[in-house]
Amino acid sequence: MTVSQAKLSLPQLTLVVIGNVLGPGLFLLPANLAALGSISLIGWLFTALFALVMALLFARLGMIRPDRCSLYALSCDGIGRLAGFQVVYGYWFGIWASNVAGAVATVGYLSWFFPSLSNPVTGCITAVGIIWLLTMVNMTNLRFIGLFQSMTTGLTLIPVSCLALFGWWKFDPELLQQAYNVTEDSDLRAIISAASLTLWTFLGMEAACNAASAAKNPKRDVPLATLIGTVITAVIYLACTTVVMGLVPNDVLQSSSAPMALAVEALLGTTAGTIVSLIAVIACLGSLNSWILTQGLIARTAARDGLFPAFFARLNKNNVPAQGHMLTALLVSLFLIVTVEPQLNEQFEKAALVCVFVSLISYVYALSGSFVVLRQLHMSEERYRIMALIISISIFYCFMAAIGTGADVLCYGVIAVLFSVVLFACSGAGNGGGNWMLSDK
Amino acid sequence: MHSDKKLNLLQLTVIVTGNMMGPGLFLMPSNLAAIGSVAILGWVLTAVGAMILALMFARLGFLYPGNSGLYTFSHQGLGRFAGFQVVYGYWFSIWTGNVAAALAATGYLSYFFPALHDPFHGCLAAIGLIWLLSLFNSSGLRVIGWFQVVTTSCMLAPVLLILGFGWMKADPSRLMEATNVSGGSLFDAITDAASLTLWTFIGLESACNASVVSENPRRNVPIATLLGTGVAAAAYILCTSMVMMLVPNEMLQETSAPLSLAAKTLFGDLAGSLVSGCAFIACIGSLNGWIMMQGLVARMAAGDHLFPRIFARVNRHQAPVFGLFIAAILMSGMLFLTLSPTLNSQFQTMALLCVFGTLLTYVYSVASALVILRRSSFETEYRRGLYLLAFMALIYCFWAALGAGKEVLYYGAVAMLFSAVLYGWTQQQELAVQEGIEPPPDNNPDSASKDDMSGSRMMGDAGGYQ
Numbered sequence: 001m002t003v004s005q006a007k008l009s010l011p012q013l014t015l016v017v018i019g020n021v022l023g024p025g026l027f028l029l030p031a032n033l034a035a036l037g038s039i040s041l042i043g044w045l046f047t048a049l050f051a052l053v054m055a056l057l058f059a060r061l062g063m064i065r066p067d068r069c070s071l072y073a074l075s076c077d078g079i080g081r082l083a084g085f086q087v088v089y090g091y092w093f094g095i096w097a098s099n100v101a102g103a104v105a106t107v108g109y110l111s112w113f114f115p116s117l118s119n120p121v122t123g124c125i126t127a128v129g130i131i132w133l134l135t136m137v138n139m140t141n142l143r144f145i146g147l148f149q150s151m152t153t154g155l156t157l158i159p160v161s162c163l164a165l166f167g168w169w170k171f172d173p174e175l176l177q178q179a180y181n182v183t184e185d186s187d188l189r190a191i192i193s194a195a196s197l198t199l200w201t202f203l204g205m206e207a208a209c210n211a212a213s214a215a216k217n218p219k220r221d222v223p224l225a226t227l228i229g230t231v232i233t234a235v236i237y238l239a240c241t242t243v244v245m246g247l248v249p250n251d252v253l254q255s256s257s258a259p260m261a262l263a264v265e266a267l268l269g270t271t272a273g274t275i276v277s278l279i280a281v282i283a284c285l286g287s288l289n290s291w292i293l294t295q296g297l298i299a300r301t302a303a304r305d306g307l308f309p310a311f312f313a314r315l316n317k318n319n320v321p322a323q324g325h326m327l328t329a330l331l332v333s334l335f336l337i338v339t340v341e342p343q344l345n346e347q348f349e350k351a352a353l354v355c356v357f358v359s360l361i362s363y364v365y366a367l368s369g370s371f372v373v374l375r376q377l378h379m380s381e382e383r384y385r386i387m388a389l390i391i392s393i394s395i396f397y398c399f400m401a402a403i404g405t406g407a408d409v410l411c412y413g414v415i416a417v418l419f420s421v422v423l424f425a426c427s428g429a430g431n432g433g434g435n436w437m438l439s440d441k
Numbered sequence: 442m443h444s445d446k447k448l449n450l451l452q453l454t455v456i457v458t459g460n461m462m463g464p465g466l467f468l469m470p471s472n473l474a475a476i477g478s479v480a481i482l483g484w485v486l487t488a489v490g491a492m493i494l495a496l497m498f499a500r501l502g503f504l505y506p507g508n509s510g511l512y513t514f515s516h517q518g519l520g521r522f523a524g525f526q527v528v529y530g531y532w533f534s535i536w537t538g539n540v541a542a543a544l545a546a547t548g549y550l551s552y553f554f555p556a557l558h559d560p561f562h563g564c565l566a567a568i569g570l571i572w573l574l575s576l577f578n579s580s581g582l583r584v585i586g587w588f589q590v591v592t593t594s595c596m597l598a599p600v601l602l603i604l605g606f607g608w609m610k611a612d613p614s615r616l617m618e619a620t621n622v623s624g625g626s627l628f629d630a631i632t633d634a635a636s637l638t639l640w641t642f643i644g645l646e647s648a649c650n651a652s653v654v655s656e657n658p659r660r661n662v663p664i665a666t667l668l669g670t671g672v673a674a675a676a677y678i679l680c681t682s683m684v685m686m687l688v689p690n691e692m693l694q695e696t697s698a699p700l701s702l703a704a705k706t707l708f709g710d711l712a713g714s715l716v717s718g719c720a721f722i723a724c725i726g727s728l729n730g731w732i733m734m735q736g737l738v739a740r741m742a743a744g745d746h747l748f749p750r751i752f753a754r755v756n757r758h759q760a761p762v763f764g765l766f767i768a769a770i771l772m773s774g775m776l777f778l779t780l781s782p783t784l785n786s787q788f789q790t791m792a793l794l795c796v797f798g799t800l801l802t803y804v805y806s807v808a809s810a811l812v813i814l815r816r817s818s819f820e821t822e823y824r825r826g827l828y829l830l831a832f833m834a835l836i837y838c839f840w841a842a843l844g845a846g847k848e849v850l851y852y853g854a855v856a857m858l859f860s861a862v863l864y865g866w867t868q869q870q871e872l873a874v875q876e877g878i879e880p881p882p883d884n885n886p887d888s889a890s891k892d893d894m895s896g897s898r899m900m901g902d903a904g905g906y907q
Contacts, residue, residue, distance in 0.1 A: 080522035368865025411850030
């Protein structure tokens, strides 16, 4: 996520975009989508289109106001302090919900080697163990591991692109047709559910605008890189999931906690499946580690600016906000234990959907704020209308996806939003004191 | 209410009770019968919660006397967006509550026309009532004074009848037979009842403007608030218990006119019909008042640039006709969306949605109270007491919000998310008007604000916004 001082060229920018979006989300998702049927591919297509529109919108905003185009800044400037606070709170909350999903995915692929981990209790204990291990790593001086992130992104790409390219060899379209919509609901519902779930894999697309200040030729390169990067990621995702669904029968896929490994096994044999599992575990761990680092940093910045309680900013002797890390690890463990399900996939889905809903709140706030922010820029009425139309379409999509996260997630989400108002009142920000304006990422 | 003469304790108590008492009671016994007699316990807890909230608002009323209450709190405490969300939540709770009231009216109408028992027909009848009253409100005709007296008496008569004569045929064993028929745990049953019964206490926030008109407000306002809420709660709870003791549980669950059924058990068919008639008139009267109110709230919000300007546009009768029609469309849509197997369960969903909207405004107000208290110059002891009240109020609010149930929170989440979009859109519209990109609205802003003043006075009488 960091951007170096040297100016970036178009291919480099494209890689930044891909790196931001591509995560371990893909590793467990085919199993969840199989529970919906191959109709979920249509939902994924919608999400990809939306991600593209959003990424372009933010790239555009990044060019118009490069310093204040993050979700936080847009909400804060357009809607108000409370909205800004809720976005930061939501972002932090979203990251640790996402860490829950990441830990579950890791355990899923570990269970390829240790089948006893498929048991929900041992699986849950392992996931909690992974979280604490990585938290400990982040609290010591061993943070060079964070550098693995760039490497793990590369590692993710290998099996995924192999599958997307060569999987067609044994691809069986029958399997897709047989399991078109295996839910009991209507097609529309299934598509909406798939759209919400797959949104998880695209979270981070708005980060394109952060790169604007580092680009060599931002006017041309940033939208182009965003476009190319998002399209490449979308194509990889879609091709990969299609292939997995065409290689593994639906009922096997639904109950699997290592769908990619299963698909590669069907393609090239058991050894290949084992290698993919190993890569998946490493990739998940790497991404989990970097997100734990980021989450600590966000809470620390928020605490320094008076948005979060002060102890999130307290550093230990290694210059790490240790107390904040411990508290978050505690919350993640709690979340893991509370959401435990008979099947790892279901727990993964729940955590991913919580993360999606929280992000959707941030998107809706930022998009609504953009109405106001764009108006302040004194652009011509025609251009404003076009932007407003794009924003409205994006908002509409956000609502569809929010509804798709399901009644469970929505009702806990709305309670969390209400609770954030109380937190805001208790924080220094609500009191009008403190340097509550977050410095931009 | 705005006279120069200060009110004494008794008058103040009557006002608090009057603001709270409404036709909320009329369909409640049926819905609570579906939970069981343990629901009464939930109602008692909600009465305590309502007292805490009312007390809190009454005490805070000293800080911003004469203003539009909860909106001002939130605006001052948490910023303009929070203030907007409170108005939005209030407006949302009014129109969802209106849907519930229309369904209650339909329920009592079905006593005469059994065809309305069919949920679809009932739904159509409710839509008809809503449009009829919305048209009435935009025609510039006003309800004349004596009609208000009639509807209030119609509301009180059935309650007094059942309270006064119910003991003649009451059978306490009926309460014992059906303590918890909800199918859930005891705690869940109580929680459900607590959320639902909050519907009957809506209007309690009007306590915060009582301090202006009261003599010796520091002593009288809290006492009057407690007494007033207590009287309303006692009337509600006794009446419901009486109905539960008069009518067997299964019959009560199925009926859409529980008070008529109780009256029929007492004095025969004629009494049942009379009570149905009274209840119908009371519902219509209250619905009419709240439809006017919802137009006024939206109009005032538009005047403050919180709602889109269309809500401030009035026709030649000075009625905010667009706001009324937009709400009528929303209400009709919601009626179709929540179409349920029975009228009672649909009523319950809508009443709970109204409760959710109200809880939203309460949570925001209590949260801003925390901020305001930090800045205030109250003596330490007084402040500490208020902190304690705020803490208890928050616990109550979250408990009740969780009790509203999945379906309601689901709609609530979408409505809450939409508030940000509405606010963003309104703010850009304002900027555009300021820059002369869009033409200014048709209405002269001066005359609109003058009307808003009179509007807020009316609101004081109806006992909500202030």
